[in-house]
Amino acid sequence: MKTPRKTVGDHLYVAALLPFDQHMKVDEGAYRRFLQYFIKNEKFVRAGGGLCINPEAGEIFYLTRQEKRRVLEVAMEEAHGKLPIIAGTWAMTTDEQVETAKDCKTLGVDGIFVTPPGGAQDVTSCWDADNYPEIWLDQIIAQSNGKICRGVSGFLNDLRTLPHPPTLGLLTGNIRLGAEIKLRHYGLWDFFKTGGFADDHEDRNHIAAATLERGRRVLGKNLRLEEIVVVGDTPFDIRCGKFIGAKVLAVATGGAKLDELKRHQPDWAVEDLTRVSAREVCDQR
16 A cells, blocks of 8 residues: 655655766756656656755765756756655855755755755764754755744734733744744744743653743742743644643644644634734733
């Protein structure tokens, strides 16, 4: 029985070689024939095969940005819609990698294969993506179509203007530096005075407990549980809020539907943050 593949990661990718002619120029004809070998290979297709174009190996070190883009254009012409395609973004500098990531997005690849820039050899020699997320997050953000969810900015600003505004903490499964990079990109980082992160624990419930303890230290008082509201968009967020005894505002702007969130019995459940006011939530704490 064939296993359904739901994401771009549920495939087996081959790193596509790149043929050159006698003048050391990319041989587009040979490259197209090489790609067709995989496209027409029924066994490869049935096994969930995909193509990794411009991988971080071999010829990529000698290609200009324009050449990398052209190689990807050829691959998309031949294989797009027939096999999943991910594309490498390697370059010597972070700036060029970001621009290469934008090229990948423009051409419509299914995903990108991200590595640190060549100039970061001190990191790449023993690369730890958890400790050095800044190496790759800027590339991912550059080609992301993410945006601030409906109502978030207004809700945060309304909280700030309350007569007694609450202290905001960020509770997330991201590591702290990764969360900061992403939220600064959207202009939201400075709203938060404290938080809990994957650096604290791998389990979200215990991240919530770390957030609570850190919040008590920041405020210099022993917070009562009825003074705390956890806002989230998944059943995991509801669960971790209940784990620490907090009230929970569930918002259906993530992957979970409103009915699914309601089944986990949060204190509030709304389609988005335009459906509830900051004053309403704070008055009920």
